[in-house]
């Protein structure tokens with residue numbers, strides 16, 4: 001990784017409003033993103049009391065040098081971008097340099113890191129943003145971030161949190177999304193000392209099978225479309241496996257879980273003739289696209305994006321999904337094992353020195369015989385994915401625990 005540096009004022013002003021730490025799951029998302037960006041191949045998460053008491057994420061990534069530890073906890077300091085150019089082709093999950101600082105300001109945080117090639121580990125503590133000086137510590141190569149007593153200094157926000165079980169369910173959902181989009185990383189999750197999920201690094205669709213279960217995989221068909229630098233891969237449940245809730249809808253763009261109005265519309269159109277109105281589709285889809293063709297700097301939580309060629313992407317997704325739904329089911333099983341997902345190899349590096357594989361830097365120009373109706377207001381604005389798919393109100397995250 002590059003060195004952590006403060007962003008220039010110009011760049012700061014171009015960055016969409018800061019990270020929002022609303023609940024334990026927001027903390028977990030930031031920490032997992034950092035571990036993935038650091039090139040970890042193994043990530044271990046320990047949570048106590050739904051994340052309110054403790055959240056600890058350990059990885060075997062590149063680590064942080066001692067002299068950069070205070071910067072890691074400083075707002076607008078990042079190793080992931082340095083210029084406006086970088087901002088227009090984000091290849092990492094994080095880029096604003098705000099995640100750790102935001103978490104530190106509302107918790108008691110301990111960051112221990114042993115940089116690859118470093119002699120030993122160093123740690124730094126902070127309490128509601130009050131930083132202590134770094135001290136020698138002990139840790140294998142990689143990083144541990146421990147977050148205790150979230151919102152200890154913000155009782156008002158603590159009041160809005162739900163029960164321990166609900167907060168943990170939100171964390172589990174975040175964990176599942178990360179595991180689904182980074183199959184080549186081994187993920188382990190413990191809650192109150194109990195093992196809840198353990199997924200070994202996997203190839204291809206195997207991870208989807210472990211995370212979403214046999215029933216989904218058995219009922220699913222696969223998608224594998226490539227065109228002019230865009231790829232769509234993944235698994236779609238056939239209509240017989242439709243669901244009463246919107247709890248199995250995962251769409252990733254370059255390894256990032258997103259909710260997007262345009263994509264949701266394309267999917268709804270593709271499923272329109274085969275799914276009853278009160279049922280919901282189940283799918284895990286990975287869109288891979290040249291990072292210059294998608295703006296991820298449009299929303300604080302980075303779950304919304306803006307496509308430069310929105311109409312082409314809509315058509316590509318619509319046709320890919322329609323084709324998969326129309327194709328005979330036979331042959332899907334054998335292909336499931338051979339399709340290799342791009343995201344885990346291509347998106348996780350997060351550093352400018354390690355450009356991602358699998359992207360063709362050309363502007364996609366796609367033409368398809370049938371144009372679906374795409375309301376023009378959908379092209380520019382990201383929107384709640386679940387809302388669009390259901391035509392109703394926003395779906396609740398995390399209500400579907402399959403880990404145990």
Ligand SMILES: Nc1ncnc2c1ncn2[C@@H]1O[C@H](COP(=O)(O)OP(=O)(O)O)[C@@H](O)[C@H]1O
Pocket residue numbers: 001003004030034035038059061062063064071072073077078079080094095096097098099100101143
């Ligand atoms: N687990 C980790 N392993 C290695 N480096 C990390 C880790 N977590 C954070 N960092 C470093 O700290 C910096 C600040 O992290 P963060 O506040 O989350 O901002 P961002 O991820 O947007 O850069 C990162 O840019 C990275 O260099």
Ligand SMILES: [Mg+2]
Pocket residue numbers: 030033034094095097098099100
């Ligand atoms: Mg980050």
